Amino acid sequence: MTSLHARPAESGSVSGTIPERISRAYPQFSGALRAFADYVLAEPVEVARTSIHGAVQSVGVSVATANRFARAIGFKGYAEFRAELISGFSSAFAPVEKLKNEISRQSTSAEIIAASISQDLANLEATRQNLRAETCTEAVDLILRAERIYVVGIDNSAHLAGLLASGLGRYRPNVRSLSSADGAFGASRQLFRYGPADLVITIAFPRYFRDAVELSRFVKDRGVPLIAITDGPASPIAALTETVLYARAERQLASTSNASVLALLEGLVGAVAHRSPRSVEIEQQFASFALPWLEPEHPGQRKPRASKPAATKPKSPLAAGRRPVPVRKLKKTPK
Amino acid sequence: MTSLHARPAESGSVSGTIPERISRAYPQFSGALRAFADYVLAEPVEVARTSIHGAVQSVGVSVATANRFARAIGFKGYAEFRAELISGFSSAFAPVEKLKNEISRQSTSAEIIAASISQDLANLEATRQNLRAETCTEAVDLILRAERIYVVGIDNSAHLAGLLASGLGRYRPNVRSLSSADGAFGASRQLFRYGPADLVITIAFPRYFRDAVELSRFVKDRGVPLIAITDGPASPIAALTETVLYARAERQLASTSNASVLALLEGLVGAVAHRSPRSVEIEQQFASFALPWLEPEHPGQRKPRASKPAATKPKSPLAAGRRPVPVRKLKKTPK
DNA sequence: TCTCCGTTGATACATTTGTAACATGTGCTA
């Protein structure tokens, strides 16, 4: 990508993703080269994880062929090809890296927002990959079993705590979060009464607030189950409990990104809903209960926005043709 | 890919995904090992694509440390670790796309959370692509110009409104949001006093609450500038103002996804910060002001033994003095 | 202060991985 210096520019295929490059060069290929190219397309991970020798062995061609292949699609050598192949797995990464360094000069607002969102893409990607199956199950179990649930979050995390609490509150009774009115002291007054049948969920991201850590340690010491939601094993609350969910929340423009954390929390709520016996019913009941407060849905469907034709804007693909679905059915019963 | 799972754990940490292994071994780690582990978690792609030498260079530890790290989490050597790391990328990719549509059967909690996050990835992608440069600039202008700012959000969006308000509050005076204590009536009491010099930001996603729509219409009619944050041109509040920011927030498991909306909001705050003259200063002042409430650097972590306190690379001036991955400086001896 | 111990990095060495020169083989044309 960057340092293709002094190459004899024989073919035009010097950029693009690996599959693109391959299909561009494919017509000229023959025999062994095609075989290898096919294999790369079919089993990119296998190719990525082994060396040139390993790869050719699976295909039955020679190392020379593999090497020629890498050059034929525009790389300096096999090593460069492989490195690029690996990067390709993480789609979100490439653009972010660029943007990261480009901010801070004169950038338009749209660019900054885009960069910020890009970084969240990378965060989400990482968060998803770092999920641990066991821990997720355990967390959901704990939530379903708990008599009372208290969500602790300070400062930034307070809002997240509120969102989590209100999400869980749809399926579980007695969920509350540390509100700014309580403060840590008020929280401790509440938590003093919590026991092994209850549950505390602490959300803490850098910069870690001491109150959050101490409240968590306090309840944990008293035998209250604890779920920690934080950014990595190095976090002070990760050490307090077995049940830790990690979200990556890095941010160029501020200390942490709440968006990726929220994505994790919403996923968690989804998982709880999925295992709650009456979740569908509950949603539907609420939907009809809330009806009077809702803006009347355009009756029937798709009435063209008559009077005020906002005709200035082209219809964004965002809303292209689909009405938001009020309630999604989750047919599922607990095991 | 995930097939290492099944086998019985014979000697401690010999199974599981890389992040699992890391978090299991993490408590015993210290100093350099932690630094390297953090880097692996933070930049897995970078680690995967370069050799052991390249990886350690980015962290600032020695190759020996990286090698020890690989063994410590149960691999025979660094090469094996790297191969496994690479495989890990794919496992997350293929299945998730499927899951999106296949939920509702027996899915594990981790699968559901992963699917949920995947959907948010798609949402973010769409949101980023649909940004309109003009609108973004205009929104930021409005925010910077406004004397007072009121953020309106009901139900779900209330928490988002709170987050936006507290984000903007760092750079602008007189920002408040509709708190649950106020209710719509309380809000109207406030907004009654707002005029053309002020600004209202309304966040509304399906299901659209009538209160949000009416409050917005009310203020707009009185000449108060309005920024709408919603899901598409079909939204009832999109029609009320020119300045509409769209976030895609579709969700399989619930009516809307707040995460992608939040990503947009955080981007917006970032853009405001970027154009605020004293944003860096403000962040730093706050950082030192808040110090007493923060957890001191973690107990087990990073002893100041090297007495080279993390010679961090210079970062964007906007980044408030935080290092996601500490780059440790090696003392280079000339050969 | 000294000694012990754990942690870490430097470096020489072993191994793996990639490259390029050369060899083989096949099919075509004269």
Place this chain on the structure above:
DNA sequence: TAGCACATGTTACAAATGTATCAACGGAGA
């Protein structure tokens, strides 16, 4: 059949990558 062009494989060598040993450093305890 010789001669050539092209595709492919073999293999020696070069470069890179990974490993093991050992020394330096700093802290804890005598």
